[in-house]
Amino acid sequence: MTLTQLEIFSLVAELSGFTAAAHRLGISQSAVSHAIKSLEQELGVELLRRHQSTVELSDIGQQLLLRARAMLGLANTLRQEAADARGMKRGTLRIGSFGPTSSIKLLPDILRHYRAEHPGIEIHIDEGPDRQVIQWLEERRIDVGFVVLPQERFDTVALIEDQMVALLPADHPLATRNSVSLSELCDDPFVLTEAGSSEMVSRLFNAARLTPNIRYRRSQLLSTLDTVGRGDGLTVVAEGSLPEHVDYRHVKKPLSPPVARQVGLAVLDRRQASPATLAFIKLAERLSDR
Structure with a gap:
């Protein structure tokens, strides 16, 4: 089992298709299919049910997807902690945002300062309704999300x-x-x-x-x-x-x-958050106190 296989599995599940995942990753569809087949053979279970134009998670696939995303999150944290020792020159930050309050009034100023301080961090932003951001956090699709407080299931800052x-x-x-x-x-x-x-x-x-x-x-x-x-x-x-x-x-x-x-920021577990995520939270807090 490799992290690459888990990344491909997670992306196929997110996009509900081998072709879409292949396009996103910039690899062939056969490479995606081979990675999933090898992972299923190693685990001894069917992760995905193939249909004519789409795929869906099996019951065990849904369960293991959460584990896979947790492992990918920890691997990302490991990489970023190493990058932190080198001055955070590389890394990825995935942000969930909802509505005009966060997407228009809060996020642009935070991002402007963040990019200036950490130009090597690659930033991905997903926008959706407030309940979707919560779901993305639970599924580990994002590292940090703007939420309406309180949210007792997460670690949050107002x-x-x-x-x-x-x-x-x-x-x-x-x-x-x-x-x-x-x-x-x-x-x-x-x-x-x-x-x-x-x-x-x-x-x-x-x-x-x-x-x-x-x-x-x-x-x-x-x-x-x-x-x-x-x-x-x-x-x-x-x-x-x-x-x-x-x-x-x-x-x-x-x-x-x-x-x-x-309105504040939420992470699934602050103790496992990557340096890039913690730096984003710290910056957002600093700017909100101005």
Whole structure:
């Protein structure tokens, strides 16, 4: 069993195909197939079920994939600790990010400083909904991820705090109020933004034993803003995810009672995090204290 075989296995599982993995790795499809077949023969189990145009993990394949990614993570940490002794001249950092708060307002400044301090570290960024970032962390697809706190299953550090706000059409009856309650947001069509803090919004309503009238599920904040601006619905979003100037078609109002949101960074286990990951966290903390 080699690390190369485990890397190929992990990538085939992620991309659900031998051809896609071969293209990503820059090797032939036959080389990918041979690596998987050799690994299966050595382990004595079928890791992947082949179909005409795709592959899927077997039950034991799903179990061993987590082990394989854990081993690859430790191997990456070993390499980076060696690189750290040489001044972190080489290494890889995989970051998970969600929504405008992390992808637009936090990450660019952190990356600018990080690249200046560690130009030899290769950085990969995956973007998805907040719950997807959590899944990527659990599956070890990323080294560090931006998350909405608290997240007790991970080692975390807080970076910023903002407020959840109601976003209303400018001509909505509630637009003249100083603040609005969750219960007042349940009658109108509701827009749930999947890219941002959708899990937190759902938990807020569930905790209050309320059910919003969800008519739209948007994958991007821009489409949410457009839906609200047209007067087709209202929503609850994090204030930090909004543009600096909400245009004339929208009105944002604090919730009553107020609801704070914390955004931070999470790793699966800080004791096993690579030097590149720890350096990223330390830098993000330093910049958030400015």
